[in-house]
Amino acid sequence: MSNGWFAGLDPDDDAAAVEQIEAGRADTPEDWPQQAVEAGFADDEAAYYDRLHEVTMAATSAAVAEQEGADDQQLVHAVRAMADCERTANELAERVAEWGGSRYGDSGSGVEYARSLVERDDEDEGDTALRALAEQTAGLADEADSLRAYIERTAPAVAPNLSMLAGPVLAARLISLAGGLEALAKKPSGTVQVLGAEDALFAHLKGNAPSPKHGVIFTHEYVRGTRREDRGSAARALAGKLSIAARIDHYSGDRRSDLQAELDERIERIQARAEEGDE
Amino acid sequence: MTLPAGVERHDFDGETSLATQGQPVYGERTDGDWRRWDPHRSKLGAMLEHGMETGLEGDETVLYLGAAAGTTVSHVADFAGPTYAVEFAPRPVRELLDAAESRQNLFPLLKDARKPERYAHVVEPVDVVVQDVATRGQARVAALNKRFLTDDGRLLAAIKARSEDVTADPADVFDNVREELSAEYELLETARLDPYHEDHLGIVARPRED
Numbered sequence: 001m002s003n004g005w006f007a008g009l010d011p012d013d014d015a016a017a018v019e020q021i022e023a024g025r026a027d028t029p030e031d032w033p034q035q036a037v038e039a040g041f042a043d044d045e046a047a048y049y050d051r052l053h054e055v056t057m058a059a060t061s062a063a064v065a066e067q068e069g070a071d072d073q074q075l076v077h078a079v080r081a082m083a084d085c086e087r088t089a090n091e092l093a094e095r096v097a098e099w100g101g102s103r104y105g106d107s108g109s110g111v112e113y114a115r116s117l118v119e120r121d122d123e124d125e126g127d128t129a130l131r132a133l134a135e136q137t138a139g140l141a142d143e144a145d146s147l148r149a150y151i152e153r154t155a156p157a158v159a160p161n162l163s164m165l166a167g168p169v170l171a172a173r174l175i176s177l178a179g180g181l182e183a184l185a186k187k188p189s190g191t192v193q194v195l196g197a198e199d200a201l202f203a204h205l206k207g208n209a210p211s212p213k214h215g216v217i218f219t220h221e222y223v224r225g226t227r228r229e230d231r232g233s234a235a236r237a238l239a240g241k242l243s244i245a246a247r248i249d250h251y252s253g254d255r256r257s258d259l260q261a262e263l264d265e266r267i268e269r270i271q272a273r274a275e276e277g278d279e
Numbered sequence: 280m281t282l283p284a285g286v287e288r289h290d291f292d293g294e295t296s297l298a299t300q301g302q303p304v305y306g307e308r309t310d311g312d313w314r315r316w317d318p319h320r321s322k323l324g325a326m327l328e329h330g331m332e333t334g335l336e337g338d339e340t341v342l343y344l345g346a347a348a349g350t351t352v353s354h355v356a357d358f359a360g361p362t363y364a365v366e367f368a369p370r371p372v373r374e375l376l377d378a379a380e381s382r383q384n385l386f387p388l389l390k391d392a393r394k395p396e397r398y399a400h401v402v403e404p405v406d407v408v409v410q411d412v413a414t415r416g417q418a419r420v421a422a423l424n425k426r427f428l429t430d431d432g433r434l435l436a437a438i439k440a441r442s443e444d445v446t447a448d449p450a451d452v453f454d455n456v457r458e459e460l461s462a463e464y465e466l467l468e469t470a471r472l473d474p475y476h477e478d479h480l481g482i483v484a485r486p487r488e489d
Contacts, residue, residue, distance in 0.1 A: 005400045021388075026400035029427050033361075033403060049361060049384065056386040056401070061376055063389040067369040157369050255368065258445040260415050 002026035006041045011051070014058065021059035070154035072181040078151050079172040085144035092137040099130050111141045160255050161245035165238075165263055166220060173216050174242065185243075185250035192246075193217065193239035217242070222267045227274050237266040282327065284337030285358025289313045297324055299357035302381040304374075305350050314354075318475045321351040322411050322437030325475035331468055331483055334433045335359075340405040342427050344392040344420065345412035347371045349378030349385075355409065356385040363402045367391045392420050395427070404429050410436040415443055418459035421484075425463050428486045434464055440478040449478040456480070463487060 196215030440449035
């Protein structure tokens with residue numbers, strides 16, 4: 001059974017109610033007005049609806065303010081901070097695993113292993129020191145998750161079309177690599193295609209490496225999910241649409257749902273080559 | 280066709296139009312409490328103007344997907360009961376909040392209609408789902424939100440051909456949408472919404488039993 005937004009709430013706690021409207025979840029709707037009355041949250045259905053009106057107005061107003069307050073530079077800070085937290089959490093997790101292995105002999109690894117140590121009972125000062133480090137590691141990983149959630153909420157407001165095509169996190173990465181939405185909008189799509197692959201690009205320009213086919217857009221399923229021979233084409237097609245999306249987001253802000261349809265069709269044609277080749 | 284209680288044909292300076300009673304929202308013409316429901320601005324208004332059998336009687340519980348700035352949903356809240364308005368884009372929601380200010384039965388939600396689990400903890404089972412989302416996969420949105428409809432509930436959807444495929448013939452797009460929708464819904468009536476809205480299809484449907 002799922003819980004309504006009012007579950008466990010003090011009926012007069014505005015802030016908690018707003019938080020529940022924004023962040024709560026349920027798989028299926030239920031007769032919430034009746035349940036709220038039965039749970040003593042509201043005296044009757046009329047009172048429930050009055051409260052629901054107040055709370056949805058406040059929650060929606062706050063969510064709008066948060067999303068509209070988001071600008072591309074805030075997104076750049078957030079996505080860089082998320083990357084820092086992830087990288088540092090992983091580095092510390094390696095250290096924790098190495099240290100933990102020396103003390104307890106288990107062969108765990110990664111942030112999950114660090115989390116498992118947080119629950120351990122201390123027997124001596126060494127345990128305490130290691131557990132404290134594991135806690136910090138898990139905390140950094142949690143911080144990376146909450147930054148990711150913030151990016152997922154705000155990127156669609158900053159760059160709706162780019163977020164639609166690339167997903168919010170990749171959209172934020174591209175904006176970050178370019179230095180801002182305007183800078184991204186001004187880049188040719190060939191540059192967008194290799195953003196994040198600067199090392200490989202400069203190696204190529206010095207004449208001792210092949211040209212990179214893709215940068216961070218490799219994380220997009222349309223590139224990764226295309227067979228190796230056709231990935232360059234897929235990356236070029238994706239980068240082309242992402243550049244157009246960034247330009248619309250920067251210069252007009254309109255939502256253009258047809259971009260997604262056009263991209264889907266291009267990729268479908270490129271991926272169909274694999275089947276044709278098999279015949 | 281009968282109009283739902285609370286919706287009437289009303290005379291505005293010699294011109295008769297659909298109307299509801301409530302605070303004006305988008306600069307529509309008014310006469311006392313009555314406010315003109317402009318079918319050019321509202322797909323549901325166009326469906327009523329076309330005489331489609333929406334099954335609306337008035338006082339229903341409604342989930343409105345794609346509420347935008349609240350043009351249509353404000354009229355719905357004028358004649359319906361509890362009305363949940365879902366919209367994804369923050370910019371129009373500012374105006375939706377203004378429309379909801381004077382309507383105690385209108386509950387605005389900044390949510391994505393493709394993610395019903397993010398609002399099923401707020402929205403109760405409803406008699407009517409109104410859908411007007413200009414996104415790709417409109418049949419899928421309807422299928423995802425079927426969980427909100429009571430067994431004898433109604434889906435009133437306006438399908439925008441250009442959102443599915445800009446290059447295809449709208450008639451083909453509508454055929455596809457009708458077919459996809461038929462998996463989850465029994466289609467009772469469909470009609471093109473011209474001349475009010477070009478390349479839009481109005482649909483009245485009821486959920487199939489699982």
